[in-house]
Amino acid sequence: MLYSKTALVFCNVLPKLGLETTSGILGRALSTQSQQSIETAIPDKxxxxxxxxxxxxxxxxxxxxxxxxxxxxxxxxxxxxxxxxxxxxxxxxxxxxxxxxxxxxxxxxxxxxxxxxxxxxxxxxxxxxxxxxxxxxxxxxxxxxxxxxxxxxLPLLESIRVPPNSASTTSTN
The missing domain is CATH 3.30.70.600 (Ribosomal protein S10)
Structure with missing residues (x-):
């Protein structure tokens, strides 16, 4: 199941305020997903x-x-x-x-x-x-x-980037 970030934040804030979530299943699912989403945070544009x-x-x-x-x-x-x-x-x-x-x-x-x-x-x-x-x-x-x-x-594509090792190597003939 996918939930929005606002729902994740909302369910994390409610227990701190002393309020209960309306659905126990939703609250448990969101609390487990909130821990996973914090670990894999998406960088801001x-x-x-x-x-x-x-x-x-x-x-x-x-x-x-x-x-x-x-x-x-x-x-x-x-x-x-x-x-x-x-x-x-x-x-x-x-x-x-x-x-x-x-x-x-x-x-x-x-x-x-x-x-x-x-x-x-x-x-x-x-x-x-x-x-x-x-x-x-x-x-x-x-x-x-x-x-x-x-x-x-946007970040530079992997195919365009020059590897750091190839720039320092020179051919000896």
Whole structure:
């Protein structure tokens, strides 16, 4: 059986607080699995960069939200890279007829402007990144969309690594 880490922690904390688990079988299974999971701990992910793209229709709201995001990331110990907005928004214009039936020369134009804001966060662990992203996404204002791109650091593959012995050996001919 597989159980989540939160369930493992929850069942370990309940007896310490003087509370009993609702299911004795579940509590025993989780207590044996919690000892095994502590021994084989999975290392935390490392992110080289997290890119936030925030878009909306009001540049003042985006600027305020970017200030909020940067201050929240600084409080949680993240390194902030670039934080900028492009000069020009993206324009979409739609031309429609005023009247459906006749008078083709009477038209109306509608325009939608989309403003962007880009924020980069550097060198984060997986738990810190999850905490920051959850906090700033829960406080996302109305009419604002966010796109998150994560660049994860992975260990070098075994097939690519150079063995330490082969670099020091030289051929003698």
């Amino acid at each position: 490392l992110y080289k960069q997290i890119q936030l793209e925030v878009r909306g229709n009001d540049p003042a709201v985006l600027k305020s939200y970017a200030h909020f995001t940067v201050s929240a990331a600084e409080k949680l110990g993240a390194t902030i890279g670039r934080n900028f907005a492009p000069r020009k928004p993206e324009h979409k214009r739609y031309t429609l007829l005023k009247c459906v039936h006749i008078f083709k020369k009477h038209r109306v134009q509608y325009e939608i402007r989309t403003y962007y804001r880009f924020i980069d966060l550097h060198r984060l662990t997986g738990s810190t990144a999850d905490t920051i992203l959850e906090y700033i996404q829960r406080n996302l204002p109305e009419g604002v969309a966010m796109k998150v791109t994560k660049v994860e650091m």
